Amino acid sequence: MLIEHRGRRPVVDPTATVAPTAVLSGDVRIGPRTRVLHGAVLTAEDGAITVGAECVVMEHALVRARSRHPVVIGDRVLVGPHAHVNGASIGDEAFIATGASVFPGAVVEAGAEVRINGVVQVNTRIPAGEVVPIAWVAVGDPARILPPERHDEIWDVQRGLDFVGTVYGVPVEEGMREIMRRQSEFYAAHDDDEVID
Secondary structure (H helix, E strand, C coil): CEEEECCECCEECCCCEECCCCEEECCEEECCCCEECCCCEEEECCCCEEECCCCEECCCCEEEEECCECEEECCCCEECCCCEEECCEECCCCEECCCCEECCCCEECCCCEECCCCEECCCCEECCCCEECCCCEEECCCCEEECCCCHHHHHHHHHHHCHHHHHHCCCHHHHHHHHHHHHHHHHHHHHHCEECC
16 A cells, blocks of 8 residues: 655555555655565655665565654665564665564664564664674664673663654653653644555
8 A cells, every 4th residue: 555644655666566455655765676565564754765676575564764764775675574674774685584673773784684583772783794683682883782681781771872862852851741742743644644556
């Protein structure tokens, strides 16, 4: 399904395939011979999503962009089922496995892998060819890649990365009441969406 959002429409290369149950919303550009499979959602809230050539965005993946955090996915990238790419840059020939999460401001460089259920935190850089192992967490720039049971070490780095400010654009002191008031208002822009195909 192609949806006009905030006056912007998806553009799909004629050699690409978008499954009938996939959703492309807003300023989404799909490159040549790229395949977007069933249930995938690519939603450009008020920032662009650009997907290169010969990529596969698999079932139920979510790719989300906002103005301060566009999404750029290079060529020959796999975004696995149930993966979450939010406001990040993914280099050529990178592998984002099933259930992996890549958060705003993150950069996964060319040929890097984020394996099953791996997490790349906000404002974190994964160097070219590096691997985030299954269920591990990458945090910081340069990235420290740690197993989830080392939560205290992860948090020591993550605390300084400003997750709330990066993702929601507000200081952490605002609290959930203000964050959710703003989020509800922001997503109300979908009230004016128009299905174009």
